[in-house]
Amino acid sequence: MPELPEVETVVRELHKKLVSRTIKSVNVRASKLIGIGPAGLGNKRSPFVKTTGDKQETIDKGRIFERLLKGKRVLSVRRRAKLLIFSLSGNYILLVHLKMTGQFIFEDKVLKKKTGSKYRILNKLTAPLVQLPGKHTHVIFKFQDGATLYYNDVRKFSYLKLIKAAELSQVAEINEYGPEPLSRGFTLAIFLEVSKKASKKVTIKQFLMDNSVVVGIGNIYSDEILFQAGVRPERLVLGITNQELRKIYSQIGPVLKKGIKAKGSSVGDFIRTDGTWGAMGKYHFVYGRRKLPCKVCGSIIESIKLGGRTGSYCPHCQK
Ligand SMILES: [Zn+2]
Numbered sequence: 001m002p003e004l005p006e007v008e009t010v011v012r013e014l015h016k017k018l019v020s021r022t023i024k025s026v027n028v029r030a031s032k033l034i035g036i037g038p039a040g041l042g043n044k045r046s047p048f049v050k051t052t053g054d055k056q057e058t059i060d061k062g063r064i065f066e067r068l069l070k071g072k073r074v075l076s077v078r079r080r081a082k083l084l085i086f087s088l089s090g091n092y093i094l095l096v097h098l099k100m101t102g103q104f105i106f107e108d109k110v111l112k113k114k115t116g117s118k119y120r121i122l123n124k125l126t127a128p129l130v131q132l133p134g135k136h137t138h139v140i141f142k143f144q145d146g147a148t149l150y151y152n153d154v155r156k157f158s159y160l161k162l163i164k165a166a167e168l169s170q171v172a173e174i175n176e177y178g179p180e181p182l183s184r185g186f187t188l189a190i191f192l193e194v195s196k197k198a199s200k201k202v203t204i205k206q207f208l209m210d211n212s213v214v215v216g217i218g219n220i221y222s223d224e225i226l227f228q229a230g231v232r233p234e235r236l237v238l239g240i241t242n243q244e245l246r247k248i249y250s251q252i253g254p255v256l257k258k259g260i261k262a263k264g265s266s267v268g269d270f271i272r273t274d275g276t277w278g279a280m281g282k283y284h285f286v287y288g289r290r291k292l293p294c295k296v297c298g299s300i301i302e303s304i305k306l307g308g309r310t311g312s313y314c315p316h317c318q319k
Helices: 004-018 061-069 109-115 165-170 172-176 188-196 204-208 219-229 242-261
Strands: 023-028 034-036 048-050 058-060 074-080 083-088 092-097 102-107 137-143 148-153 159-164 302-306 309-313
Touching (some): 004 074, 048 061, 061 159, 204 219, 219 309
Antiparallel strands (some): 092 159, 137 148
């Protein structure tokens, strides 16, 4: 699952590539990923919307999405937490959450010539090259200059939601997000204060992964932050000293920034917008390194189940 450094990588790359480009056409092949308006998509994820008023109709959301996006120009691409925010001409905003396996591949003429539209969309050396659009390509954006943006999602948990710019404040998920870890607003005082209010059974790894505490930190970066801080993932938040909390806090920014600099970690399924891989995986100290020697002390990295997640740690470097 992409975390903050991976989403930030996608945002920076798409901002550079898409700004000032105009959408010529959109082809939605899986309408259940599409939302129209600020409301949630619901568990059923119906591909249809019903219109209200005198003339009630059932309309495929994909067709509305295609019609509304045609001719729109991309003004900017940014993010809040792990939600991508595309500002478009005509006062529209496209919100995209990649969830587990959503991915964008942007192909201009140069890249198309180089790759023949074939990409290793699953991030494994053994994964086959897939010709795009493939069976996991659910939305295809064509631009006026001939470039194409493919949206793939193997597991289909992601969504693309089109709203009016004025509706941004009504988007529930945005209103629920806690502070951005790389913002000035995320201070040590706030972190310490929130940690005192943690519930009894919450471990420090779960706490770091809680979007209401701080956004964008998932399995990979919580493991790496705790390694740098020397604290084991299964420790209960309420049992961690202020000094240790300070250490953890002080590692959040540097670890995430290192991930961004490496263009994300492709140990999961993440790939960059040109189909290449992020390099952060080589710099991991603990995540994905169970049974391998610690890069600092040589002890064997261990792992522990915490809820549905696995935390990896060095039994010597982390207390
Ligand atoms: Zn160690």
